[in-house]
Amino acid sequence: MDIVGRRNWYFLLSLAIILPGIISMLFFGFRLGIDFAGGDQFNIAFKQPTSAAAVQKEMDTFNVEATVQQAGPNNVLITTKPLGTTQETAIRDDLNKKFGGTVASRASGSITNSRSVPSSHSYMMSSC
Known part of the structure; x- marks a missing residue:
């Protein structure tokens, strides 16, 4: 399995997971208990x-x-x-x-x- 050769796909996958969370924090903030x-x-x-x-x-x-x-x-x-x-x-x-x-x-x-x-x-x- 060529993990290093497919690193750009893994970077995109990480970005697709992390970016919605960051956007959500910026627009909606945190619900404080x-x-x-x-x-x-x-x-x-x-x-x-x-x-x-x-x-x-x-x-x-x-x-x-x-x-x-x-x-x-x-x-x-x-x-x-x-x-x-x-x-x-x-x-x-x-x-x-x-x-x-x-x-x-x-x-x-x-x-x-x-x-x-x-x-x-x-x-x-x-x-x-």
């Missing part, structure tokens, strides 16, 4: 089985961009952008009323970024 962007995270255990879709629908009424994940039949994990204490309390009270009973266990924490993360454009320029 809560550990980089900051926000609030609630791990709520309800007394009754609750679906993530029902909780997501309820979160939409607050005009809050939230990601709701099912963590068990009675548990949901809600991740949001940073909320104020009044909005956080209103959301908790509404979820308690809507899905019955009180919240069995609550955990919420504000996660903030301690370092700045460069945008994809400045990172790409500094690495060249």
